Amino acid sequence: MRELTYVEALRECMSQEMRENENVFLMGEDIGVYGGAFGVTRGMIEEFGSKRVRNTPISEAGITGSAIGSALTGMQPIVELQFSDFITIAMDQLANQAAKLRYMYGGKGNVPMVLRTPAGSGTGAAAQHSQSLEAWVAHVPGLKVVQPSTAYDAKGLLKAAIDDPNPVIFYEHKLLYKTSSDDVPEESYRIPLGQADVKKEGTDVTIVATSVMVHRALDAAEKLSEEGISVEVIDPRSIVPLDEETIVQSVIKTNRVVVVHEAVKRGGYGAEIASMITESEAFDFLDAPVKRLGASPVPVPYNPELEKAMTPQTDDLIQTCRETLQRT
Amino acid sequence: MRELTYVEALRECMSQEMRENENVFLMGEDIGVYGGAFGVTRGMIEEFGSKRVRNTPISEAGITGSAIGSALTGMQPIVELQFSDFITIAMDQLANQAAKLRYMYGGKGNVPMVLRTPAGSGTGAAAQHSQSLEAWVAHVPGLKVVQPSTAYDAKGLLKAAIDDPNPVIFYEHKLLYKTSSDDVPEESYRIPLGQADVKKEGTDVTIVATSVMVHRALDAAEKLSEEGISVEVIDPRSIVPLDEETIVQSVIKTNRVVVVHEAVKRGGYGAEIASMITESEAFDFLDAPVKRLGASPVPVPYNPELEKAMTPQTDDLIQTCRETLQRT
Amino acid sequence: MLKSVELLPEKSSDELIGLLKEMWTIRYFDEKVDEFFAKGMIHGTTHLCVGQEPTASGPCSVLRSDDKITSTHRGHGHCIAKGADINLMMAELFGRSTGYCKGKGGSMHIADVEKGNLGANGIVGGGIPLATGAALTSKMKNQEDVILSYFGDGAANEGSFHESLNLASIWDLPVVFICENNQYGMSGSVKEMVNIEDIAERASSYGIPGVVVDGNDLVEIMNETDKAVQHARQGKGPVLIEAKTYRWKGHSKSDARKYRTREEEQTWKEKDGIKRFRELLIHEEILTEDDAENIRKEAKQNVEEAVQFAEESPEPGLDTLLEDVYA
Amino acid sequence: MLKSVELLPEKSSDELIGLLKEMWTIRYFDEKVDEFFAKGMIHGTTHLCVGQEPTASGPCSVLRSDDKITSTHRGHGHCIAKGADINLMMAELFGRSTGYCKGKGGSMHIADVEKGNLGANGIVGGGIPLATGAALTSKMKNQEDVILSYFGDGAANEGSFHESLNLASIWDLPVVFICENNQYGMSGSVKEMVNIEDIAERASSYGIPGVVVDGNDLVEIMNETDKAVQHARQGKGPVLIEAKTYRWKGHSKSDARKYRTREEEQTWKEKDGIKRFRELLIHEEILTEDDAENIRKEAKQNVEEAVQFAEESPEPGLDTLLEDVYA
Ligand SMILES: Cc1ncc(C[n+]2csc(CCOP(=O)(O)OP(=O)(O)O)c2C)c(N)n1
Numbered sequence A, B: 001m002r003e004l005t006y007v008e009a010l011r012e013c014m015s016q017e018m019r020e021n022e023n024v025f026l027m028g029e030d031i032g033v034y035g036g037a038f039g040v041t042r043g044m045i046e047e048f049g050s051k052r053v054r055n056t057p058i059s060e061a062g063i064t065g066s067a068i069g070s071a072l073t074g075m076q077p078i079v080e081l082q083f084s085d086f087i088t089i090a091m092d093q094l095a096n097q098a099a100k101l102r103y104m105y106g107g108k109g110n111v112p113m114v115l116r117t118p119a120g121s122g123t124g125a126a127a128q129h130s131q132s133l134e135a136w137v138a139h140v141p142g143l144k145v146v147q148p149s150t151a152y153d154a155k156g157l158l159k160a161a162i163d164d165p166n167p168v169i170f171y172e173h174k175l176l177y178k179t180s181s182d183d184v185p186e187e188s189y190r191i192p193l194g195q196a197d198v199k200k201e202g203t204d205v206t207i208v209a210t211s212v213m214v215h216r217a218l219d220a221a222e223k224l225s226e227e228g229i230s231v232e233v234i235d236p237r238s239i240v241p242l243d244e245e246t247i248v249q250s251v252i253k254t255n256r257v258v259v260v261h262e263a264v265k266r267g268g269y270g271a272e273i274a275s276m277i278t279e280s281e282a283f284d285f286l287d288a289p290v291k292r293l294g295a296s297p298v299p300v301p302y303n304p305e306l307e308k309a310m311t312p313q314t315d316d317l318i319q320t321c322r323e324t325l326q327r328t
Numbered sequence C, D: 001m002l003k004s005v006e007l008l009p010e011k012s013s014d015e016l017i018g019l020l021k022e023m024w025t026i027r028y029f030d031e032k033v034d035e036f037f038a039k040g041m042i043h044g045t046t047h048l049c050v051g052q053e054p055t056a057s058g059p060c061s062v063l064r065s066d067d068k069i070t071s072t073h074r075g076h077g078h079c080i081a082k083g084a085d086i087n088l089m090m091a092e093l094f095g096r097s098t099g100y101c102k103g104k105g106g107s108m109h110i111a112d113v114e115k116g117n118l119g120a121n122g123i124v125g126g127g128i129p130l131a132t133g134a135a136l137t138s139k140m141k142n143q144e145d146v147i148l149s150y151f152g153d154g155a156a157n158e159g160s161f162h163e164s165l166n167l168a169s170i171w172d173l174p175v176v177f178i179c180e181n182n183q184y185g186m187s188g189s190v191k192e193m194v195n196i197e198d199i200a201e202r203a204s205s206y207g208i209p210g211v212v213v214d215g216n217d218l219v220e221i222m223n224e225t226d227k228a229v230q231h232a233r234q235g236k237g238p239v240l241i242e243a244k245t246y247r248w249k250g251h252s253k254s255d256a257r258k259y260r261t262r263e264e265e266q267t268w269k270e271k272d273g274i275k276r277f278r279e280l281l282i283h284e285e286i287l288t289e290d291d292a293e294n295i296r297k298e299a300k301q302n303v304e305e306a307v308q309f310a311e312e313s314p315e316p317g318l319d320t321l322l323e324d325v326y327a
């Protein structure tokens, strides 16, 4: 099948949806002729015009709130926040409005919107442009949270997010934008939210990895296979809803598990996944404690070596898997 | 010793600090003659005047940011946010500025401020005025996070927070404001951040509880003692820094642990505490999986029965402890 | 229909009488709520709009049924003026399953999406971006609906106010921003919280019209809102209206009102917009004293019936706790 | 000292010459950075202020050394104008341990707290509340320091702008808000992003003076900022200054500049504020052509030395990763 980059897959999905469904439109800073800070919307204003590809002022709370208001009244906005760090400015609108309106109104009204935004470090953008704050939104009932790790997943999950009648926070990753999948169908398809993907089957230890960490987990698995260690790599793809079943079954099979994300370990969503595993029927099958890997408790530093040292790398995963296997 | 309410303890601490240290001042909405939404600052504008008890416009981001700027230049502001739900509006200033400035600047400058704010449900204030979002700030390196459960702790922890050269988020609880301790010294004292308190010693099961849950845990412990079950109740008091040692040692002693908070269970800080225990040396001493209790994954409902049903109650704790004790 | 004063929107005598009754209904509704809170019969908190009835009824009366509003924590009046059923409102305050929000929202979250009330809001300034977005829908779907966004003087100092007015102004969105300046936030006097005389002056930051109206003069409010709504409906963009008014009661259930004097309160109470409109209708011979009295009683009676409806309604089942989080 | 134009703040010839040199330093610094980024020799991203030198040097030149500034993502010029050592700046861009932030901050976070630069900021509008707070310190401690808060035209649409100006205005804080209107956010033209002619008009929302200046006219900027700083220092409250300027380069390292024409860029380049000030000094006989040329070369040379300093500086050790999170 076709090879497509993550950026192209996202763009193709949005374009297909916009051709099919006139309620879908885009809002965001510099998404017009500039094409967005990472080029995701490049060419879209030329096809769809400035009414449906709306370049906004720098007003994250206002944009997000307006998207919510438009979703509540019949549109299906896709908001691009230029860096996910800026979600900090829109949290009232997301957590207090979008997430809660339907429940507070006793089931009346809904907010079919998608907020797309790039997370992650690795580009030297430093502390205010490199965070992974998905744990915040995942903690808020009423929001759904998606983190595609491949171009294929990106296209299918974005369609599911757009079709979803609820507010979905869609975390892209800067380091993944240029990566590609060689199996991206031209036609539109949907990957249901809440369906994890076993990116690699294995029998000795399970790695649950999100976003860019999926690739590091796969690298680690490959290197560990040379040592005769068989790693299963699971990508939840969406953390809310979370496909607990697939994770639990894998752990029951392998008896050992490492949970990894790029976000700061302290209070990261890995803690939720790890605790969920411990609380599940998998507990009795565990041959070693559930192990978590995440970033060090520091703001993301600018220097490239420090930046790398802060986040889990392939070698850290390899070593952690080995340690987990050594536990008896 | 003296009996003092939680509100009085907070006010006494701030007043003593303001008498001693002219850099300390208050900013917040309606903290002047109104005395704050929960009466914490009542009488303070009369003593300290409107320059040091600054009534602000309704501008949470602006107030918080201004406090940061004043802290960076030599003052020690205490900001009152009327309800902790409004922290959503100030998250950029807290997470991107206050938490990171010192690190980003290579260790130059610091932000000695306290943000006090009431959290929690139980008052019928509904979804936008009842949240417990401490997990958000606890996930952000650079912030410290405190949750006093008694009047005694409130006074001593607030002093430590004011003295701390870093930004401290100080979560009060609406249901605790009127509770009192009968042992609050008149003179100023400091309870170091990062020092858990064993609120009750026990041998069969440990409950790690924060804020209002400490009291429910103590109630549960009392009822369970009638069944011959000895519960140890640990109150971390600050979740960043977290006194891991006290918790781990308790679990090593009791072999069973329940972690409880009022915040939504999914992605709550209980997951961090539970995972930390699993990753610690206590793992090998565990006779049952670490169990978490937290709120249901819904916005806080208005109806009092629904509101109660959403959050862990004493009976839920009793039952969970029993279940944990039955695990073999 | 009126002779001594000019009324721009066309209103029949019945409609004018209906407005008087509506304002009475709002007043009695909130006074009843006040009573229940004082007695501890209702849970939580509430914010009453007694004294602010004309700013609820006037603007809503010039809207079409497809037009929408966003409301505030002080929203009972807006809700009634936009056509809500007071039985369902009262039931909501009682936390009953028959309430607008099935007992899950309470006073600060009553919404009536079908009637175009996009909801009260517990976040000061929180509804302003929502209104802007609803106006964007109207514009993108060529619906001609206008959205009226209510907020207070205090909310005008939130960033959401600024960002929304800017967005609406550059996109010429059909939204009328209406600031109910009741002189105080919770306790913060507008005189201390802004450095200008009229909040309406802020319109100039967005290149849109800004208008000040007497919040106790129903006719003036209707005239000015009507012009603004037409302006917006014609695609000319937003308008900011500031209505000078006063809340007679405390901010919420526990408020000693130390931040203002009893004399000041008295002065404003004398400007009562209901009384003024009632006298106008009598003066214009649209209504006799007796009719007026009957209308007042009917309004009061309707509120009593709403209470009965609420009291007789069932509590929501605990099984509803997890419902309606996601669509 | 100047004869043909009026200059309000007292400046000796040497000081004026120093300003010319400083502007050259800013320009060469950023051109050098541009070159390194293009070659991939520096990591991350950067925002250059080439073309905007007068709005950096002018306002900072009227400050006292205890006065403070808050800066932006486009902050190299502000930093230099507030007295930073370009060696330490360049080292920071190279991520070295000798840099202002020990390699942890990079271009968007350079701060020089001792010299009163409270920091660049990666969050658009993020520094405005910080400046307001610093001004509050000055007022509460009776220090007479004035804080100058830099931000862009784009930032004027953030809620933080509104909330801060309101706060500063009601408390009469000693802060001068200076909007560098370089006509664009990243790609959003100010013409499309606000519905008014001048951002300075927004001052009226806060009852404070608003002034528009030609961002390429150093003398005008100095005069107007000087007046504003004095106003603030005298306790009369904040002022909003808008300087019309233009960034010659793209927004950040990868910008095809599709949102504007090459002709427009040319028109603005012809207004070059450095050239203009240089000619003024020559015309006033404060400087000869030769002197001017020497000064330019010195500035260029200083930047080369900064590069050398940076290149020779060590990388931070990995053991510094966990340092300096908490004080
Ligand atoms: C974001 C936010 N900040 C603060 C509050 C607490 N609060 C509720 S109402 C209110 C006063 C609002 O004043 P105004 O906007 O003038 O409306 P009014 O109450 O006068 O109708 C305050 C401070 C809130 N609910 N939301």
Ligand SMILES: Cc1ncc(C[n+]2csc(CCOP(=O)(O)OP(=O)(O)O)c2C)c(N)n1
Binding pocket: A029, A058, A060, A082, A086, A089, D047, D073, D074, D122, D123, D124, D125, D151, D152, D153, D154, D155, D156, D182, D184, D185, D186, D251
């Ligand atoms: C809160 C926030 N939103 C968006 C961005 C991305 N961004 C960085 S600079 C910029 C444009 C800023 O425009 P302006 O304020 O005019 O400053 P200029 O770049 O023109 O100097 C944008 C959108 C950001 N860094 N922070």
Ligand SMILES: [Mg+2]
Binding pocket: C152, C153, C154, C180, C181, C182, C183, C184, C185, C186
């Ligand atoms: Mg008000």
Ligand SMILES: [Mg+2]
Binding pocket: D152, D153, D154, D180, D181, D182, D183, D184, D185, D186
């Ligand atoms: Mg600009």
